Amino acid sequence: MSRDFLIIGGGVVGMAVAYGLARLGRRVTVLDEHDGSLRASRGNAGLVWVQGKGLGMPRYAELSLHSSESWPGFAQELTARTGVELEYERSGGVDLCLDAQEAEARQAAYRTLYATTPTLTAMRWAYLDREVLREHLPGLGETVHGGTFSPHDGQCNPLYLLRALYAACLTLGVDYRPATSVSAVEATHAGFTARTPTGAISAERIILAAGLGARTLAPSLGLSGQVRPVRGQLLVTERLPPGGRLPSPQIRQTASGGYMIGDVLEEVGYDTGVTLETLHSLGERAIQIYPDLARARLVRTWSALRVMTPDGSPLYEASRNCSGAYNLSCHSGITLAAFHAKELAAAIDTDRLATTYGDFSGARFDVQAIG
Ligand SMILES: Cc1cc2nc3c(=O)[nH]c(=O)nc-3n(C[C@H](O)[C@H](O)[C@H](O)COP(=O)(O)OP(=O)(O)OC[C@H]3O[C@@H](n4cnc5c(N)ncnc54)[C@H](O)[C@@H]3O)c2cc1C
Known part of the structure; x- marks a missing residue:
């Protein structure tokens, strides 16, 4: 077996962990789906955000704060390796x-x-x-x-973050395979195998970072993969002169000048459409916040599905019955990217996920029998 890790999913979670493991010298293969698949990493708001995270789970608040402290060094390192500027700023x-x-x-x-x-x-x-x-x-x-x-709060360009992670992973020898959809994963006597249209691909250990795809892949490895889609819709204005305004979840001005508007959470299953009703109310609220935007032209809108766990906090699972199999699902993959690339990757590498981050396992969702 020539690879140490197979990672299923090349979104910001899978690529941050791939980067962290490759930096530790591990041989990593990432199998990713095609451009038409669901990808929160390409449709999010780009906030590196701490306040309000972990309201029902203080350890999640700790991770968010810790990751935001690590972000400046993380961004600098990625830019130094790849030349990609992440448009990261942490001005509150x-x-x-x-x-x-x-x-x-x-x-x-x-x-x-x-x-x-x-x-x-x-x-x-x-x-x-x-x-x-x-x-x-x-x-x-x-x-x-x-x-x-x-x-502690800040913002970045999430697409440049992803681009930098791909570039950094390539320089570290990560074998990234796009358009390689995994239909099934299984434990074998020597490790794990993923079934793809081009054949079976194996490695000693396996990490599911498949976003909403965890629901179908995780159970066969004894992992819960409990996630559901929660839709967000975003509106972007034309480029405007810098307004000197701090970012907020409701609205932020990006480095290129456009205002990104939208923080709605919609339970609509796998519907990836946008609705006039929601866009209208987002626009109205944006004008309530900054009345001068009433004159701004809107140039773009889209929706994306969040990867939401039952309590909104990250799900970091190590399989009990298939040792060496892990599942990572979270709704704050941009904010947590610095943590994922360092401490989380190191914990997986040394098989400490269940002990160090046990609070985040799927066991917290188990229904307890009473009596
Ligand atoms: C509208 C919106 C706004 C958000 N705003 C923020 C924000 O401001 N700050 C923040 O920190 N987070 C934000 N998020 C959350 C953040 O985007 C996600 O936490 C993060 O993108 C999740 O990354 P992921 O890699 O787990 O999932 P994804 O990006 O969904 O990636 C999963 C990958 O797995 C692949 N895959 C799935 N199944 C298979 C399979 N069977 N075989 C091979 N590959 C497979 C997919 O193709 C995809 O590339 C937002 C999300 C949304 C939707």
Whole structure:
């Protein structure tokens, strides 16, 4: 067996882990589907975001904070290796509250999470009312109540991140195979085999990073792969002069000048369409936030399906009955990319996933029999 790892899925999760393992000297093959497949990594908002993550699971908040601390070095390293600029900046971010009720609920939730978790004392955030916020968000609309600011938040161009990961992986000898759809995976006496239209491909260990594809592949390896699609829709404006406005989940100005608008979560199964109704309400809210955008032309819109676990936190699974098989599913693959490329890859390499990151296993979704 000439390969150490087979990774199924070449999205941002699979490629970040492939990069991390290749950097450790492992021989990695990545099998990826075709351009028409579902790919959250190519349709997301590009936020490297910490605040609000892990509201029901403080360890997820820790990972997000940790990853955001690692992001500057991670971005620098990828750019140095590949020459690809990620348009990464970490100047802080604001999650807006449109009314007093939302502001109160947000602050209460943040206080509960950050004040009661000893490992999160480094987390900094503050509620800023509209007047103060205007210094960070020039031209903010009169009807916005305020927002939570955190200096840990930032943004990048997620497509350049992906491009850099592909380029870095190639330089490290990762065998990336596009248009290679895996129909089945199985444990063998010597490791694992993936069935593809061009034949069987084997390696000593296997990592599923197949996004929504985990649902069908994971069970045969004793992994849960519990994910469901949650749709998001985005709108992009024409390029406009830099507004000097911090990013927010509701709206952010990209490095090339366009405003990216949209943070909706829609339970519509595998429907990848866009709807006028949602786009209209996103546009209206964008104008409420920045009234000057009423004159901006819209140039693009799309939808993408989130890879959502039952509780929204990452799912990092090591198979109990097929030792050497892992499943990685998460809804924050951009934010967590720095962590995935380093600590997570190292934990898989030394087979410590179940011990070091056991809180994130599928066991938390098991239904407990009572009585
Ligand atoms: C609208 C939206 C906005 C988002 N905004 C942010 C954000 O601002 N910040 C953030 O951190 N995260 C954000 N996310 C989440 C982020 O995009 C995802 O967490 C991340 O892209 C998941 O990456 P992935 O590699 O697991 O999945 P995917 O990108 O879906 O990749 C899975 C890959 O596996 C391949 N595959 C699947 N099945 C098979 C098979 N059988 N054989 C071979 N290959 C297979 C697919 O072709 C695909 O390339 C957003 C997501 C959406 C949808």
